[in-house]
Structure formats: structure tokens, C-alpha cells
Amino acid sequence: MVDVVFEKVQKKFGHVVAIPGLDLHIRSGEFVSLLGPSGCGKTTTLRMLAGLEHPTEGRIRIGEREVNNVAPGSRDIAMVFQSYALYPHMSVRENIAYPLKKRGVPKSEHATRIKAAADLLQLGPLLDRKPKELSGGQQQRVALGRALVREPKVFLLDEPLSNLDAKLRAHMRSELIELHRRLGRTMVYVTHDQLEAMTMSTHIAVMHGGELQQFGTPSEIYNRPVNTFVASFIGTPSMTLVPAELLAEGGLKLKLGAHVFDLPDDVVEARPDRVAPITLGIRPEVIEVGHGPGVAKVRIVEPTGHETIVILDIDGEDVTARISGDTALKAGETVKFDLRRDRLHFFDAGSGRRLNRDIRP
Ligand SMILES: Nc1ncnc2c1ncn2[C@@H]1O[C@H](COP(=O)(O)OP(=O)(O)OP(=O)(O)O)[C@@H](O)[C@H]1O
Ligand SMILES: [Mg+2]
Structure with missing residues (x-):
């Protein structure tokens, strides 16, 4: 079981208090969205989980292990950023293989793992192309593929669909839902788009000003918002x-x-x-x-x-x-x-x- 737990986690940048004190328990296998307006602390929360920021106070656990002092590379997580950051001079195949090389996964395993990721994301026919020869959605899938080959316990995604046009976004939404269903891994997904959060998540954490407002299923958040902030943030047209x-x-x-x-x-x-x-x-x-x-x-x-x-x-x-x-x-x-x-x-x-x-x- 790979639950992800934040216990009284605080994050300050100098005197800026980005997260005053976060308690959040994400259960194994859930698809959880961190949802809220710009500046509410979503990326900071995700980066602390990834190990890219260190909490000022409090504890973060992944599975049984407290990870406060565990390096990003040893946390068994993979993160997909808003900018896909593919290596332009490498082919799709090489881009996907890169994390395997870096982690010293035996070469004999590479082909099988790359094939599995490519099949899942329908990248088979594109493996020999360079990123610039791909559409935005295809590049996004390569970035996901690169996370997938590592077979991490937890996936972290920070607004991965925001660079895509509306139609492609809707398509990738369905693909991510399907991917989560097939893999059954814990996914933490950052978005300011309430529709994305509502359609994809098993649970949503609504944040405002660094504070968790409500944590619940999409239906709970929609039907029983705990305050006017959550009430007005969820639903189109707004309440x-x-x-x-x-x-x-x-x-x-x-x-x-x-x-x-x-x-x-x-x-x-x-x-x-x-x-x-x-x-x-x-x-x-x-x-x-x-x-x-x-x-x-x-x-x-x-x-x-x-x-x-x-x-x-x-x-x-x-x-x-x-x-x-x-x-x-x-x-x-x-x-x-x-x-x-x-x-x-x-x-x-x-x-x-x-x-x-x-x-x-
Ligand atoms: N390195 C930093 N130094 C100082 N303040 C920071 C730093 N990173 C983030 N902050 C502040 O912390 C708060 C939360 O920022 P964060 O990036 O987590 O927001 P966000 O919810 O991801 O917003 P967005 O939707 O715009 O990406 C903001 O007030 C931001 O200005
Ligand atoms: Mg952000």
C-alpha cells in the first residue's frame, strides 16, 4: 500500500508562508487533484512530495517511509511537468529510455519496458521521431511515457494538459483516466481547472491561500461544499x-x-x-x-x-x-x-x- 500522507506540513519561502499547515491523507491507488486558483500552493505541495522543496516543518510519508530526508531520486515517484522538457536531440525511444539508463536498469529490460509504455500510450509508430516532429498531444504522451517506464509507486502531474488545445485536452483527460484505471497507481494531479478535477479524480483537495479547504469526492465537493469559496469555485456556470x-x-x-x-x-x-x-x-x-x-x-x-x-x-x-x-x-x-x-x-x-x-x- 502506498498511501501519501502530509502531517502538519508547513512551507515558508523567507517570510512568505506558502503553506501554513497541511494535513492530507491520500490513499493508495487514488487519483487526487490538488485544485485551486493561481498561487494557492498546489505546485509547492507537489514539489515537496517530489523532494524538490523541503518542508519548513512537518512530515511527509510515502507508504511506510518518512521521506523528508529522502532524495528525489530515491522516492519511487515520477513527476510530469507542465512543460514536457523532452530532450530535442533524442528520438522518442531515447527520451523514454533515458530514465532507465540513468537509473542503471539492466539493458536487457529496456526494450520490454519501452514497448509496454509505448503500447499503453499508443506511441509505437512514433518511436523513431524527434520531439519537434510531434504534435503537442504526442509530446505530452512521450513525457508521460518517460514517467511510466520507471514504474514508480506514485505519479505526480503538474498541470500536464495546460499547453494543449481544448479538444486535445478532453482527449488526454480520457486517456489519463484510462491509464489510472489500468495501472491502479496513486496519482497526484495539480490543476486550476475544476472541470479537469471533477472529471478525472477519485478525490479532490480544494486549496485556497495555502490552506486545504475541503478534501472529498467530486460529488461531495459539488453537493456539499464546506464554504462559499469551494461552492463558488466548483461548477460551471458558478453557483x-x-x-x-x-x-x-x-x-x-x-x-x-x-x-x-x-x-x-x-x-x-x-x-x-x-x-x-x-x-x-x-x-x-x-x-x-x-x-x-x-x-x-x-x-x-x-x-x-x-x-x-x-x-x-x-x-x-x-x-x-x-x-x-x-x-x-x-x-x-x-x-x-x-x-x-x-x-x-x-x-x-x-x-x-x-x-x-x-x-x-
Ligand atoms: N521559490 C519561491 N520563493 C518565494 N515564494 C514562492 C516560491 N515559490 C512559490 N512561492 C509563493 O508561494 C505561493 C504558492 O505558490 P505555488 O507555485 O505553489 O502556487 P500554485 O498554486 O502552483 O499556482 P499556479 O496555479 O499559478 O501555478 C505563492 O504565493 C508563490 O508566490
Ligand atoms: Mg503551479
């Missing part, structure tokens, strides 16, 4: 966050602008005394347009084909809704709407912390 109030007047009610909606009594952890200011989170699919007790003005209609994104003005607040593509709605119209009360997100207005009661564990 709308608007100021609102919870009222306890007989039953529990939600006040949004001039609208008051009844709520199930048990949707929040703690009932407010009378009134509690909150931040209300509404995912685009949670607002129903065309019927219901609410009245809104249609501000913007954005058809995308199979669905249409509509920005509604609800008492002066912009709220994004996702509706079917064949709508006849026009900007400027007035429409009825409803909210799916069991799928709203409630956050503390001050701290941004989630207030929903979670029915499932």
Missing part, C-alpha cells in the same frame, strides 16, 4: 451566492429580496432565533423557470445548444439559471420561478461556513 435571510416564524422560511419561501424545517443544522442573515447558494439547475411563486425579470439569455443559460434579476440580484435549449424566453420578459428547496445551499453570512444539515453521512 450564485446572494445575501438572504432565514426566518423562524412558525415554520422555517427563506427571505430572498421581497420573496419569502417556505423551507423544510430540518434543512439547517441550527434554527435561527428569529432572523439570521445568510449567504444563499443557488446552483443553476436548482432554479426552475416558468412556474412557481417567484417573479423575476429575464436579464440575459445565452443559448449554448442543448441548454440555455439565463440570468434572472430577482429583486435586484443576478441569479444564474440553466434551462432547456429550446426555450422561447427573451431578455426583458417577466417570468415565474421556483427554487428546489431541498437543494439550496446555506452559508453563514460572516464566515462563509456551510449551515446545511447533511442527511447523508
